[in-house]
Amino acid sequence: MRLGLTGSIATGKSTVAEMLKQRGCPIIDADVIAREVVMPGTGTLQKIKEHFGDEILQEDGTLNREKLGSIVFENPEERTHLNEIIHPAIRGEMKRQAEAAESQGAEIIVLDIPLLMESKLEYLVDKVLVVYLPEELQKKRLIERNGYSEKEAVQRISSQMSIEEKRQKADEIIDNSGSIEATEKQVKQLIEKWEASS
Numbered sequence: 001m002r003l004g005l006t007g008s009i010a011t012g013k014s015t016v017a018e019m020l021k022q023r024g025c026p027i028i029d030a031d032v033i034a035r036e037v038v039m040p041g042t043g044t045l046q047k048i049k050e051h052f053g054d055e056i057l058q059e060d061g062t063l064n065r066e067k068l069g070s071i072v073f074e075n076p077e078e079r080t081h082l083n084e085i086i087h088p089a090i091r092g093e094m095k096r097q098a099e100a101a102e103s104q105g106a107e108i109i110v111l112d113i114p115l116l117m118e119s120k121l122e123y124l125v126d127k128v129l130v131v132y133l134p135e136e137l138q139k140k141r142l143i144e145r146n147g148y149s150e151k152e153a154v155q156r157i158s159s160q161m162s163i164e165e166k167r168q169k170a171d172e173i174i175d176n177s178g179s180i181e182a183t184e185k186q187v188k189q190l191i192e193k194w195e196a197s198s
């Protein structure tokens with residue numbers, strides 16, 4: 001089964017992915033792939049440079065992520081443009097890795113995709129699991145983790161579909177507003193449920 005793991009920024013996807021990994025599920029991480037597909041020498045990085053200009057690269061030729069982030073999170077049109085450049089490469093690589101994990105006999109394969117719903121990628125997976133937090137707590141954890149100002153945090157949160165809407169569209173929900181142990185318990189119960197039904 002291909003499980004789409006999603007949520008919104010800082011709701012706890014990586015935390016839950018790590019728990020699923022500990023229980024033996026292979027994880028395919030869209031954020032990691034998003035970094036790989038813009039390595040120096042890739043066609044994707046070339047296209048980003050053509051659109052955003054040479055200033056978007058650092059002196060060593062790698063992408064200046066902070067600078068690109070500050071452009072695309074302030075400007076929805078630029079964000080759409082970046083998505084059009086980078087998302088096809090991410091999708092292709094995710095599919096390739098999922099097929100490889102399946103051919104090695106994995107039963108539950110986790111595709112960790114922050115923008116699964118925004119990018120309409122439900123077709124890539126069999127079930128969607130949303131890691132949920134009320135928005136106020138999401139903002140608090142984001143500010144604590146990244147040291148963002150209130151404005152930077154709100155800009156990033158509002159550049160995604162709201163977590164309430166994602167929760168309504170989910171097949172399964174993990175509520176990560178409690179302790180790590182409480183989240184761990186929900187992960188365990190879900191795995192047991194899937195294993196019993198397979």
Ligand SMILES: CC(C)(COP(=O)(O)OP(=O)(O)OC[C@H]1O[C@@H](n2cnc3c(N)ncnc32)[C@H](O)[C@@H]1O)[C@@H](O)C(=O)NCCC(=O)NCCS
Nearest residue numbers: 008009030031034065066068069072083086114115159160
């Ligand atoms: C703009 C970039 C360079 C900023 O890099 P930075 O290192 O600061 O952030 P990072 O990649 O760790 O992303 C952090 C979180 O921001 C959110 N996010 C990233 N890209 C987007 C986007 N295009 N739209 C909305 N939210 C986004 C996601 O929740 C993600 O988990 C980078 O996020 C990027 O290349 N984005 C486009 C690729 C993409 O859509 N990635 C999301 C996974 S599919």
Ligand SMILES: Nc1ncnc2c1ncn2[C@@H]1O[C@H](COP(=O)(O)OP(=O)(O)OP(=O)(O)O)[C@@H](O)[C@H]1O
Nearest residue numbers: 008009010011012013014015141145176178179180
């Ligand atoms: N149950 C919890 N209690 C307290 N803090 C938590 C809990 N779960 C996660 N966190 C913390 O909240 C922050 C966000 O969690 P995490 O990095 O897993 O989110 P994410 O959804 O993967 O984020 P992103 O979308 O940015 O990749 C981290 O600093 C993490 O340590």
